[in-house]
Amino acid sequence: MGMIREVWRSNFEQEMESILHSYPRISLDTEFLSFLHNTPRNATETERYENIKFNVNNLKPIQFGLTFIDVYRNLPHSGGVWQFNFADFDPTIDLHVTESI
Numbered sequence: 001m002g003m004i005r006e007v008w009r010s011n012f013e014q015e016m017e018s019i020l021h022s023y024p025r026i027s028l029d030t031e032f033l034s035f036l037h038n039t040p041r042n043a044t045e046t047e048r049y050e051n052i053k054f055n056v057n058n059l060k061p062i063q064f065g066l067t068f069i070d071v072y073r074n075l076p077h078s079g080g081v082w083q084f085n086f087a088d089f090d091p092t093i094d095l096h097v098t099e100s101i
Helices: 009-019 045-058
Strands: 004-007 025-032 061-069 081-085
Touching: 004 009
Parallel strands: 004 081
Antiparallel strands: 025 061, 061 081
8 A cells, every 4th residue: 555645734735736646546535533323233224324324414524535546556656545634623512422532
């Protein structure tokens, strides 16, 4: 795996310029602070969907990741993995699971 590129407000423009190189395959990942509703193993597909939807609609994402590869599944020389970190999470007002902080 390539190097992970950390993206913050201070280097956002520079990293966006690097990302603008066109790669036909992109992987996306988001990170949230735990789950407010945990889904039981024997849950139906509908219950799983509703629990994921509830969590996504009520929790702020803390990270967003992108990975770019070429048609031969090679990462770009720059690493090809960008991790965007969001700094607007406030545990005093935003919903979260205390153990995940």
